[in-house]
Amino acid sequence: MxxxxxxxxxxxxxxxxxxxxxxxxxxxxxxxxxxxxxxxxxxxxxxxxxxxxxxxxxxxxxxxxxxxxxxxxxxxxxxxxxxxxxxxxxxxxxxxxxxxxxxxxRPDVARLVRTVADRYAGTFADVVRLAVPPRHATTEKRAARTPAGPVEAPADLSGWDAYAGGAEYVSAIAAGDRPRAVWSALPGASSGHDIALAVAATVAAGRGAIVCVPDATDVARVGAAMADVLGAGRHVELTAALGPSARYRAFLSLARGLTRVVVGTRAAAFAPVHDLGLVAIWDDADDLHAEPRAPYPHAREVLLTRAHDAGCAALIGGYARSAEAQRLIESGWCDELGPSLPARRASWARVAVTGADERAAAADLSGGRARLPHEAFTLIRSGLDAGPVLVQVPRLGYRSALACQRCRTPARCAHCAGPMAQRSSDAEPTCRWCGRDGATWSCGECGSVRMRAVVVGDARTAEELGRAFPQVPVVTSSGEHVRERVSAEAVLVVATPGAEPATEGGYAAGVLMDCGLMLSRPDLRVAEESLRRWLNATALVRGAEAGGRVLAIGDQTLGVLQALVRLDPAGHARRELAERQAAHLPPAVILAAVEGPVDELEALIDHEWPQPFELLGPVEIDDDSARLIVRVPRHRGGELAEALRELQAGRSARKLSHLRVDVDPAQLA
The missing domain is CATH 3.40.1440 (GIY-YIG endonuclease)
Structure with a gap:
């Protein structure tokens, strides 16, 4: 006791x-x-x-x-x-x-958090965690309290002369106005410098700026340009790669008003910048701008909300153009900044399209032939005489999908019916689900024991190129092994989309492999995303005046590949937006995906949704959950979010299971 x-x-x-x-x-x-x-x-x-x-x-x-x-x-x-x-x-x-x-x-950030939570049918607590990093007490006590020095307005705006209305846009920012624009950038290292010029004009006018970019590599690139134009110590960088102390130190510098410029990834959209005068986002269609945690806000929408609330300038830039950016132009909210036709032709590499060689693509597991068409082989050989050559491959791995060599039936595991794959040249095919060896595999349709590669990854492509060009070094950049830069010597670089390393002076040539495979993904934004990836890779190749050439391997009749040949992201965005308007898809409408148990989603069919509305589903997505899609006209988007918040609040009060709600999801298969 x-x-x-x-x-x-x-x-x-x-x-x-x-x-x-x-x-x-x-x-x-x-x-x-x-x-x-x-x-x-x-x-x-x-x-x-x-x-x-x-x-x-x-x-x-x-x-x-x-x-x-x-x-x-x-x-x-x-x-x-x-x-x-x-x-x-x-x-x-x-x-x-x-x-x-x-x-x-800060009060303005608190308003932003509340607005974003309401827009995405989330809670204040979930959004504020994205806006305010965890406290680091030691850093809070030791962080600097001396403000950065003044910045003079840039005298040379020649970088913006290549764009109709570009110099006027930056001059308007320097005068304290709030111009808003969608910018179709020319390739080359100047894009970061051009962003820095716009930021310098903002700071010289006594206001602050936020620049959001997709990843840490872009942060380093734009940050270097910012230091060159503004001077050292006049901007901070915010990325997920920073440790707790460094991240909190940068955050405090902004919150205390010591620094007025931040360059960072999506979390920087909430940065507490004083006297905000400009918000800018680079490559807004990149899915890295979409927050993977509830309520899944998109950095573009967060920044546009801030621009409206603060009455400041906005800049949406990139080599490609999203349908959302095109809608802003057509609604009159943004102006269009684009290059002249001669500047576009001179700055971009010359692009051509060739069909895939089916005989080479049909090589079985014992074959030694490369799947390169003759035109690609010729381009790579001539490109290597002038410098490095980039080869973009849409998939990781070796052979990530196999099929019967005789009848083309997908190769499935005899034990669990999972897809078969081969991880390396000396490995037996194995099941991607259960891992069982496929040495004894035979086709259930025709009995053949030979397989062919349906999907070839970067590792297999590098192996093929190594055999085709035995005297040339081949390097890969993908997955967890991403190279930031490669030398300007003759080298073959095989990279997956988004992992392409930069090189001094640009690549002499580029090959975009398996374009049809990239377009085969079941995604609402597949054409837009594919063009974005191809343009980002093409932008790394030297301009046409310097002899740069790019070859895309795919169906020449596809409209998206023709847009690539014409280097016309604006035209493709106009057509993409028109198609989505006709099909009642975002951004023409507001769409919410609700996921949860099938029986609970079926009960929502009779829920009071804002009129007019349309329900799609529910459709099972796995054994335990399903998806219900609700879409309404754009002007009813606020009412839909309110209905979803009330739905979640009612379920929370009754201690029912949480439903996953994603308003305007970045990806919708």
Missing amino acids: SDDHEQLALLKGAVRRPKVPDGAALAPELPVARVAVDVSLAHLDRPFDYLVPEAMHDTAVPGSRVVVRFAGQQVSGFVLDRVAESDHTGRLGRLSRAVSDEVVL
Whole structure:
């Protein structure tokens, strides 16, 4: 019995008690704090009022972190406001602890978080985690408090002269105006420099800027241009690769107003930049801009929301153009910045399309033939005489899909019916599901024991090229082994989309392999995404005036490949948007994908959705869940998000399972 009492005493001693007694005096002014608690339950997605003890009067300021007692637990939160009285008629609890007086959630960012949560049918708590990084106390105490020096307006805007209205756009920013534009950039290293010029004009006008790019490689490229134009120490970089201390230090520099420019990946869209004058996003169609965590906001939409709220300039740039960017042009919200036809022809490599060689593509596992068409072989050979050559391959691996050599039936595992694949040249085919060896495989249709490659990855392509050009080094860049740069010597570079390394002076030639395979993905945005990947690779090749040539291997009659040959992303975006408008697909409409158990989704068919609406499904996506799609006209998008929030709140209050809700998903198969 005594042991039990001792254990109980230990447990009681371990319980963390509030540091402020109930009888303590309250703050002399504005004694009520409105707190956003860190709770993701949809039915509790609202601020809660707490009394501010006198001891916390100077530290529990709006935008600071606090700890409160909520539902019997100590929960962190942010002070949104301090008021004199509460609308709550019951007894108010008190703040348990003021973490620090550091303002980490500025009012404009808090408004943005609330707007984004409402737009994507999410909660404030889920979005604020994307906006405010975890606290690093040591960094908070030691971080610099000296502001960066002034920046002069750029005198030379010649980089923007290649675009109709480009110089006028930057001049308008320098004058304090808020122009908004969609920019079709020319290839080369100048794109980062051009962005830096626009940012310099913004900073010289006394305002701040946010630049969002897809990945860390782009951050380094644009950041180097920013340091060259603005000077050292006048911008910060925010990426997921930064450690907790470095990330929080950069965040504090912006929150304290010491630095007014940030270059980063999608999380930078929420950065607390003071006096925001410009938001810019590069390659907005890249799926890396879409947040993979609920409620899945897209950096482009976050930045456009900030531009509207702050009344600032906006720039959407890239080699390709998304349908969403085209809609902004056609709605009149954005102007169009594009190169003249002579500049486009001179700056881009000359592109041609050739059909695949079916005889070479049909090589079986014992064959030694490369699947390169004769035209591609000739281009690579001549390109290697002038420098490095880039070969883009759409898939990772060796042979990631196999079929019967005789009847073309997909090769399936005899045990689990999973797809067969080959991981290397000296490996036996194995099942991608159960891993069983396929040495004894035979076709269930014709009995053949020979296989052919249906999908060939980068490793197999590199092997084929090594045999075809035995005197030339072959390097790969893909997956977890991505090269940032390669030498300007004669070398063959095999890379998957997005992993293409840069090279000094550009590649002498480029080959885009298996274009039909890239277009075969079951995705709403497959044509747009394919063209984006091809243009990004083509942009790494020298311009036509320098002899640069690109060969795409695919069906010459496809419209998207013809857009590549014409180097016309704007024309393709116009057609893509028109097709989506005719088919009632985003961005012409607002679409929400709701995933959960089949029976629960079927019950939503009779839910009160905003009129007019259309339901698609529910359709099973695996053994445990299904998908229901709800789409409404764009002007009803806010009402749809509100209906989804109410649905989630009702389920949360009844302690029902959570439904996955994705408004305007980046990918929809």
